[in-house]
Amino acid sequence: MGYTLKVYDGYRPQRAVDAFVRWAADPDDDAMRAEFYPDVPKDRLFPERYIAERSGHSRGSTVDLTLVERPATPTAPWMPGDPLRPCTAPHGERWPDNSIDMGAGFDCFSETSHHGSDAISEQARANREILRSAMERHGFEPYPEEWWHYTLADEPFPDTYFNFPIPSVPE
Numbered sequence: 001m002g003y004t005l006k007v008y009d010g011y012r013p014q015r016a017v018d019a020f021v022r023w024a025a026d027p028d029d030d031a032m033r034a035e036f037y038p039d040v041p042k043d044r045l046f047p048e049r050y051i052a053e054r055s056g057h058s059r060g061s062t063v064d065l066t067l068v069e070r071p072a073t074p075t076a077p078w079m080p081g082d083p084l085r086p087c088t089a090p091h092g093e094r095w096p097d098n099s100i101d102m103g104a105g106f107d108c109f110s111e112t113s114h115h116g117s118d119a120i121s122e123q124a125r126a127n128r129e130i131l132r133s134a135m136e137r138h139g140f141e142p143y144p145e146e147w148w149h150y151t152l153a154d155e156p157f158p159d160t161y162f163n164f165p166i167p168s169v170p171e
Contacts, residue, residue, distance in 0.1 A: 012057035
């Protein structure tokens with residue numbers, strides 16, 4: 001269909017999940033609010049299931065991904081000091097990611113990110129459906145609150161949360 005997959009996140013050691021949980025529990029650390037959770041108070045991130053103390057990523061069975069038109073164009077990396085942009089803004093006003101429009105940015109904690117959101121364009125809805133259909137066809141199940149989040153239905157380690165580190169690769 002002229003797309004390729006872009007993987008944002010795959011395996012995540014439990015220690016990384018624990019760090020994320022600590023961040024979410026700190027009400028004073030809201031530096032990234034404008035970009036990643038502009039519509040949800042931080043104390044609602046757990047109750048609204050955007051963050052959990054256990055993650056399928058730590059079981060090695062969950063992936064966060066999107067679609068990119070082929071050939072993929074490079075994107076500039078985020079640099080400290082770059083201005084934040086609301087993940088719920090229109091496609092051209094969000095962080096300049098090379099993915100197609102999914103109606104909200106990756107890791108956007110907002111109802112706009114839910115698979116059934118009515119707050120997105122017909123094109124974004126169709127784009128999400130292309131991704132979802134492909135992932136389901138290959139044995140992955142969508143997470144209702146996040147258009148980018150899929151878990152292998154037949155997980156090999158459904159009750160194990162791994163904590164081994166991933167060593168950095170020298171450049």
